[in-house]
Amino acid sequence: VLRRYRQAFKLNVKARSSKDDLVLAASRHFTSHMVDEVDTIARFLYTVHSNKGTSETPLANVDSAASRHQS
Secondary structure (H helix, E strand, C coil): CHHHHHHHCCCCCCCCCCHHHHHHHHHHHHHCCCCCHHHHHHHHHHHHHHCCCCCCCHHHHHHHHHHHHHC
16 A cells, blocks of 8 residues: 555655655655645535435445445
C-alpha cells in the first residue's frame, strides 16, 4: 500500500526505500494537505442527500453489507 501511495502521489522517495522511510514520506505528504472539515462534511452531506433513494448512496452500500454480516 505504501509503495502504491508513493507512486500515485509521486513522493520524492527512492523506489527501494525501507518501510520506515515510506511511512515517514507518506505521513509528511498526508499532513501537508489542509482540509476544511466543515466544507468536507457539507459536501458529504450534500452528496448523500442528492443521491437519496439510489443505490449509489455511499451509506446504502454500508447498510447492505452490515445487514449481510448480521445474518
